[in-house]
Amino acid sequence: MGKWAVVTGCSHGIGRAYAEALARIGLNVILISPDTENLKAIASNIEAMYNVKTKVIKLDLSEGLETYNVIEKETFGLEIGVLVNNLGMSYPHPEYFLDLPHKEKIYMSIIHCNVVVVTNMCRILLPQMVVRGKGLIVNVASMVAVLPSPLLTVFAATKAYVVKFSRDLQIEYGKHGVIVQCLLPGTVTNHTTESPRSGWMVPTPEKYVQSAIRTVGKENVTTGFLQHSVLIGIMKFIYRISPSSIIVWMINIMEGNRNNALRRYIG
Incomplete structure (x- = not known):
């Protein structure tokens, strides 16, 4: 597709795993995140391990349009x-x-991070892909974008934007050789103390990305991971039969997570 890859939000989790996976196959990597101090160490490690070039760019969400002008110049x-x-x-x-x-x-902040950043990064980098007649854009949304998500309303709505944006962008520019894929991951461990343990249904970021990369060019909107696809399929099936059961189940889960978090704050 090209000599360089750009990954946003790559200080940990899925983003970092993507940066390392792309470097592993020989792509130079541009790491973009609000946390550039952590990224410098990650960039040095990627260069040493995979013999590629890296570049670190700070995305300052407080600067508005100016931060995108900086990214465009860099x-x-x-x-x-x-x-x-x-x-x-x-x-x-x-x-x-x-x-x-x-x-x-x-x-x-959620709307800016999840909607404005995705839109502007595509605006900046898509033109050169169209000119060359090839390119790949992977927009990471979330499973909550297509499921009832009480108590995460704004977050889920912004991820639903990413799904719709990706679908229609693929229709517009697929004919120019550009692949636009949207991922709908479920729970993925991120190696923090509060992160769930990895298992059959909860992959590590590395395992998730390894699976998701194999879907490029095959599925435009996908969970990227078989077990997550099975889970979302079951939930959609039950929702068609009994919407209220899924809604009640989701509310119970979210309220349980809410109460656990509040107890941690108090403790």
Whole structure:
């Protein structure tokens, strides 16, 4: 697709796993994230392990359009064939829409991070892919984008935007040789103390990305992981038969997570 790949939100988890997987197959990697200090160490490690070039760019969400002008300048003249839009932001914990503390700031940050960043990164990097007649864009959404998601309303809505945006972008530019894929991952461990343990249904980021990469060019919208696809298929089937059962189940799960988080805050 090209000599360079761009990955946003790559300080840990799926984004970091994508950066390493792309470097492993010989692509130079541009790492973009608000946390550039951590990225410098990751970039050095990628260069040493895979003998590729790296570049670190800070995405300052507080600077508005100016931060995208900086990214455009820093990537100018580089043959970028792959873009992975992984940067995302969710709630501090599941909460009812009106009850989230500091909601006026948090909701705007979620919308900027999950909607504005994805849109602008595609705006910046898609033109050169169209000119060359080849390219790959992977937009990472979430399983909650296509399922009832009470107590995560704003987050889920922004990820639904990513799904719709990706589908229609593929229709517009697939004829130009550009592949636009949207991923709907379920739970993936991120190696933090609060992260769930990896297992049959919860892959490590590395295992998830290894699976997701195999779907490129085959599925435009996919969970990227067989077990997640089975889970979402079962939930959609039950929802068609009994919507209320899925809604009640999801509310119970989210309220349980909410209560656990509140107990941690108090403790």
